Amino acid sequence: MKNLHSEKKIAIVYDWMDKWGGVERVLLYLHTMFPNAVFFTSAYDRKNAAWASSLTVKTSFIQYIPVCLRSRRAFMMPLYPAAFESFDFSEFDLVISVTSSFAKGIITKPGTTHVCYLLTPMRYAWSHAEEYLDMFPKSVSRLLTNGLKKFDVAISKRPDAYISLSKVVAKRCKDYYGIESSVVYPPFDTDYWLSQESVMQKINLPKEYFLYVGRMEKYKHVEVIVKAAAKMPEKQFVFVGVGDEERRLRKIAGKNCLFVGTIKDNELAYVYSHARALIMPQNEDFGYVSLEAQFFGCPVIAYGKGGALETIQEGKTGLFFDKQTTQSLLATLARFNQISYNLSHQVEQMGRAHVQKFDGSHFKEDFFYQLDLIKA
Numbered sequence: 001m002k003n004l005h006s007e008k009k010i011a012i013v014y015d016w017m018d019k020w021g022g023v024e025r026v027l028l029y030l031h032t033m034f035p036n037a038v039f040f041t042s043a044y045d046r047k048n049a050a051w052a053s054s055l056t057v058k059t060s061f062i063q064y065i066p067v068c069l070r071s072r073r074a075f076m077m078p079l080y081p082a083a084f085e086s087f088d089f090s091e092f093d094l095v096i097s098v099t100s101s102f103a104k105g106i107i108t109k110p111g112t113t114h115v116c117y118l119l120t121p122m123r124y125a126w127s128h129a130e131e132y133l134d135m136f137p138k139s140v141s142r143l144l145t146n147g148l149k150k151f152d153v154a155i156s157k158r159p160d161a162y163i164s165l166s167k168v169v170a171k172r173c174k175d176y177y178g179i180e181s182s183v184v185y186p187p188f189d190t191d192y193w194l195s196q197e198s199v200m201q202k203i204n205l206p207k208e209y210f211l212y213v214g215r216m217e218k219y220k221h222v223e224v225i226v227k228a229a230a231k232m233p234e235k236q237f238v239f240v241g242v243g244d245e246e247r248r249l250r251k252i253a254g255k256n257c258l259f260v261g262t263i264k265d266n267e268l269a270y271v272y273s274h275a276r277a278l279i280m281p282q283n284e285d286f287g288y289v290s291l292e293a294q295f296f297g298c299p300v301i302a303y304g305k306g307g308a309l310e311t312i313q314e315g316k317t318g319l320f321f322d323k324q325t326t327q328s329l330l331a332t333l334a335r336f337n338q339i340s341y342n343l344s345h346q347v348e349q350m351g352r353a354h355v356q357k358f359d360g361s362h363f364k365e366d367f368f369y370q371l372d373l374i375k376a
Contacts, residue, residue, distance in 0.1 A: 009036075009091055009094075010034045010093065010094045010095070011038050011040055012027065012030055012037045012038070012039050012040070012095075012097075013096070013099070013103045014027060014039065014040075014041045014097075014098050014099065015041065015080075015099055015100065015101040015103045016041055017041045017045065019049065019215065019243075020049065020051055021214065021215055022186065022286070023100075024049070024052075025187075025189070025288065026117075027039070027052075027098060028051060029186075029360055029363065029364075033364055033368075037056075037096075038057075039052070039057045039058070040057075040060075040106075041059055041060075041103075042059065042060050042063075042102070043062045043063045043065075044063065060084070061083060061086065062080070080105075081102060081105055081155075083102075087106055089112050090111075093111075094112070094113050094371075095112055095113070095115070096115050097114065097115075097117070097159065098117045099117075099119060100119035100121075100122065101123070101124070102155075104116045104155055107158065113160050114159045114160050115159060115160065115161050115163060115371065115374060116163070117163050118164045118173055118181065119165050119169065121173065122148060124145075124148050125148035125151075125152045126149065126152075126176055149176075152176070153176070160374065161370075161374045163181060163183070164182065164183050165184075166285060166310055168307055169181075169183075169286075169307075182373075184370060185286065185362070185363065186288060187358070187360035187362075187363035188288070189360045190359050191360075193295055193296075196268070196269040200266055200267075200270040200273065201264065201266045201267045202267075203260070205238060205258070208235075208236060208276055209276065210225075210237050210275065210276055210277055210279055210333075211237075211271060211275035211277065211279065211293075213240045213268070213271075213272075213289045213293075214241050214282070215241050215242070215243040216239075216242055216245040217244055217245055219282060220281070221303075222245060222249055222281065224324055224326055225239075225279050225281055226249055227326040228326045228329045228330050229253065231330055232330070233254065235256060237256060237258070238258045238260060239259045240263060240271060241261070241262070242261055242262055246259065246261075268292070272293050272298045273296045275293070276299075277299040277300065277301050277318075278300045279300075279301045280300060280301070281324055282303060283303060283306040283324070284302075284311075285306060286311065287306075287308045290311045290312050294312075294347060294351035294352075294354060296351075297344070297347050297351055298347065298351075299317065299340070299344055300317060301320075301333065302320055302321075303321060303323075304322055311358070316347075316354075317346065317351055318347075319336055320332070
């Protein structure tokens with residue numbers, strides 16, 4: 001499909017660049033689509049976000065606040081609106097905000113089109129307020145949540161149009177903001193993962209293990225897996241990823257839990273290929289890691305809400321559990337043990353064909369099509 005936007009000056013805005021995950025893969029794919037785009041973000045951690053080293057990145061005044069302070073986002077929230085409003089986009093024809101938080105609150109002039117690629121409405125305000133704001137007394141937390149909801153609704157009017165990450169996010173966009181949005185699933189780079197498969201690097205792991213891949217944050221509910229592991233001391237569990245919860249989870253985890261931190265993608269390909277199953281206890285907005293797992297023939301055991309319902313085929317490429325509790329997960333693991341041979345065989349046979357539906361070529365075509373409809 002011809003790129004009608006190649007001659008335009010384009011900016012891409014993201015909330016913060018300080019980690020690696022599924023969303024960051026989307027940003028890199030957007031960079032291939034818009035190689036001359038300038039990226040704007042509140043702050044950029046060059047060490048922990050080395051993936052962005054090839055991008056042209058502009059930051060706000062938050063960049064100059066010590067990392068030990070700006071990493072505590074709940075306390076930094078009063079500064080983020082001003083940080084994003086401080087950016088000047090007058091030289092750009094099109095601005096794409098990629099956000100689950102404050103980045104859609106940028107201010108653009110009439111000659112600039114602002115399209116929001118919505119990852120989800122602000123988690124602090126809507127879906128995960130208790131987890132993010134639990135350091136405050138409940139009365140304070142309620143006041144903050146109500147204030148954030150009003151603020152989030154107010155800035156939701158600033159983009160000229162929305163494209164949502166998934167159907168579940170589009171529903172939230174409608175329910176919370178009263179705004180209709182199209183859906184474009186994030187890109188799965190099939191060619192890239194094939195290249196990683198060809199150079200898979202072995203790392204030291206148990207012979208058999210269940211797997212978690214993702215950020216170690218409260219809203220991911222990784223503790224559900226750690227507690228399930230305590231009830232299954234004969235089984236091994238491997239955790240890939242880092243985050244604010246990592247230190248606490250390591251302390252409460254048993255000897256059958258192995259935390260490997262951040263690993264390279266060719267190592268991750270090996271980890272997926274040798275895992276019994278990937279466990280996803282979180283309510284995902286989409287669930288990129290579930291596609292990675294299925295691509296490498298790894299079944300997925302997921303909490304049956306949100307984007308997981310759009311990326312996993314029940315009984316064919318994975319299983320769902322009903323509640324974000326250890327008991328519910330244990331029941332599904334017991335079910336998995338009974339059918340694991342057949343399920344694993346099905347994922348090996350069907351996984352890649354299923355994942356192909358989310359290939360980056362579809363994202364590129366659909367995203368450009370939506371921009372053309374918006375006349376960006």
